[in-house]
Amino acid sequence: xxxxxxxxxxEAAGRIRQENEALILRAAEYVFARAGFAGATMADIxxxxxxxxxxxxxxxxxxxxxxxxxxxxxLQLWLSETDIISVDYPPExxxxxxxxxxxxxxxxxxxxxxxxxxxxxxxxxxxxxxxxEALRELVARKSGVIRAWIAGGQMAAVDPQHLFFTIWAxxxxxxDFETQICAVLGVKRLDAQDFQQATEHLVALxxxxxxxxxASARAHGMA
Numbered sequence: 001x002x003x004x005x006x007x008x009x010x011e012a013a014g015r016i017r018q019e020n021e022a023l024i025l026r027a028a029e030y031v032f033a034r035a036g037f038a039g040a041t042m043a044d045i046x047x048x049x050x051x052x053x054x055x056x057x058x059x060x061x062x063x064x065x066x067x068x069x070x071x072x073x074x075l076q077l078w079l080s081e082t083d084i085i086s087v088d089y090p091p092e093x094x095x096x097x098x099x100x101x102x103x104x105x106x107x108x109x110x111x112x113x114x115x116x117x118x119x120x121x122x123x124x125x126x127x128x129x130x131x132x133e134a135l136r137e138l139v140a141r142k143s144g145v146i147r148a149w150i151a152g153g154q155m156a157a158v159d160p161q162h163l164f165f166t167i168w169a170x171x172x173x174x175x176d177f178e179t180q181i182c183a184v185l186g187v188k189r190l191d192a193q194d195f196q197q198a199t200e201h202l203v204a205l206x207x208x209x210x211x212x213x214x215a216s217a218r219a220h221g222m223a
Contacts, residue, residue, distance in 0.1 A: 017059075020051070020055070020059060021059055021069075023049050023050075023051070024045070024049050024051065024056060024059055024060065024066070025066075025069060025070055025073055026049075026111075027045050027046075027048035027049035027050075028040075028045050028048075028049075028066050028067070028069075028070050029070055029074075029109065029111035029112045029115055030048055030111050031044050031045045031048055032067060032070060032111075032115045032118075033110075033111035033112075033114040033115050033118075036118060037063075037067050037118075040063065040067075041063070042056055042057070042063055042066070045066065064126070067115075067126060068126050068127070070112065070115055071115065071116060071119055071126060071127045072127075072130070073112070074109065074112040074113070074115065074116050075116070075127070075130065075135070077105055077109065077112070078102065078105060079135070079138060081097075081098055081101035081102065081105070082098060082138065082142055084097045084098060085098060085142045085145050085146070086145060087145055087148055087149070090154065090215070091146070091149040091154050091155045091210070091212060092155075092207055092212040092213060092214060092215045093215045095206070095207060095210065095212065096203050096207060096214050096215050096216060098167065099167060099170075099171065099199070099202055099203050099206060099207075100199055100203065102167060102168070102171035102172070103171050103174065103195060103198065103199040103202065105171075106171055106172055106174045106175040106195075107174070107175075107190075107192075107195045109175070110174075110175035110178060111175075113172050113175035113176055114175060114176055117172065117176045139160075139161060139164055142160070142164070143160035143161055143164075144160075146158075146160035146163065147160060155210045155211050155212050156209075156210050156211030156212075158209070158210055163210070166206065167206060170202050170206065171202065174190065174195065174198055178190055203216070
């Protein structure tokens, strides 16, 4: 019996740990996005997460460790969506999926995007190594896929790296510069309908700039 209880207990403990870490990361995104790294305090993050400060230190020993975890988690969310950029998929399907996924993340994790943008504006002191190594390597691999699509006549000749930069800038602006967008649109916050409208615009604009027709448009018989 004990042999059966121990794995179950470990599984429950692991699940609780994941839930607590996710709660703390979301709270940290909120605080770092508004106060910056220098202005944020572990006490503020603990208060936002609704956990004792001692619990916060149990999971993340220092503010720097928690800040790095927020950045790493944000990058992981973004980069996991590049898996579909593969020669196994048509370019219009893969790129549309990627653009839509990036817009969903801007809607669901706006504070994470703002923390990441602020890190880059300060020269990426904490995550520069990841950008120069892991991110650069991933973009190189995915650029190879895009070049293969171009060579096969499946899409227009575009610069793959600059295509990624354009997608990142176009999608993340709806999180990073939401205040500016809301001011121009005359709204207090971007809602689901705003994001849907923006997403459809970006999908059509970016794909047609690559000589592609959005797969979703074809599926609905749209020209």
